[in-house]
Amino acid sequence: MLHKDRFASGLCGKSIRTDQRWMTPVEFVTVGSALEDPSWENDIQWDGKPLSLLIERKILVIHSLLCKCNLCSSTAKDRHDQDNDDDCFICRSQGSLICCDECPRSFHQRCHLPNVDDAMLGDKLPWVCTFCVLRTSQLWRYPSQQTYQEALTCQISDHLLECQYLLLCLYNADKDHIIVADPCINVRNYSSVIKTPIWLDRVVEKLQQNLYQTVQHFVSDVLLIFTNCATFNRVRLYYCSIQCEDSGQHFLKQILELC
Ligand SMILES: [Zn+2]
Ligand SMILES: [Zn+2]
Ligand SMILES: [Zn+2]
Incomplete structure (x- = not known):
């Protein structure tokens, strides 16, 4: 891209x-x-056209050799600053972002799950996002013989990382912010049709307040978001097509397949 x-x-x-x-x-x-x-000018293509053509058409502009902008700066800091996204991976807005040291993602401290305290960040301390923590830990954390049914009966504390990961995936996939906030506030007639409203911010709140005991409780709420959507819209929202990273992770994959 x-x-x-x-x-x-x-x-x-x-x-x-x-x-x-x-x-x-x-x-x-x-x-x-x-x-x-x-x-690079001829072999990299964008929308079927080589970059040289985009430069010729002034869609891409080459900076002069004397340019003093951050992109052209050769200092290690300026180059390092370009290693991560300019927008939050979760809410897609800018502002003060923290950068994962292992992948290109950036986050607001409050958008990432778990939320990131200042104390966890230091100039010298590496910080790694939940996506990368899960990716590196999934090889040894869960024996593959655990079935989905068994995972559901587990204490939520044993699968907190996966639950946070799933929520981050859903926030990121919900580009139009349909399931983020309380729909009763913004959608007309919502509470008269849907008797058990639930939304992502609320699930996060419940997770943080330890209101879920087992994985099953958490999964039920997540699935209820989709059922409510389908009931209210009378169409299925195909969130199950979410491009979930680490699709080999059976636990999450199966949750998503149920949607
Ligand atoms: Zn420049
Ligand atoms: Zn954000
Ligand atoms: Zn990362």
Whole structure:
């Protein structure tokens, strides 16, 4: 994915985001191409057109060699600042964001789950997001013989990480913020149709207040969000097509398959 406002030249501006990281066009073409001597202008395409054409049409503008902007700066800090997203991965707005040291995601401290306290952040301390914690821990944390039914009966404290991960996935997938806030406030006639309203912010609140005992309680509330949506809209919202990372994680995959 090429981001126009991060583009400065082949060597400056980490303007291309892959799932793993942000790269300059030269880095991208060097890593991704099997060609002997790849050219970023001709070999990287955007919407079927080589970048050289976008530059010719002034859709992409090459910064001058003397440019003093942050993208063109060669200091380690300015280059490091380009390693993460400019928007919060959860709410998609900007502001003061914390950056994961293992992936390109950024978050507001209150948007990430669990919420991040200032005490957990220090200049020297690495900080790793829930997506990366789950990815690195799933190999050893859960024996694969645990079935979905068994997982449901577990104490929520044993699966807190997965629950937080699922919620983050749902926030990120809900691009139109349909299931985030209390629908009774903004949607006309909602409470007359839906007797048991529930929304993502409320599930987070209940999780933080330890109101769920087993995974089953939590899963029921998450599923109720979708059932309510379907009932109110009379159509199914296909959130189950959510592009869930780490799809091998059986526990979450099966929750999503139920939606
Ligand atoms: Zn510049
Ligand atoms: Zn946010
Ligand atoms: Zn991460």
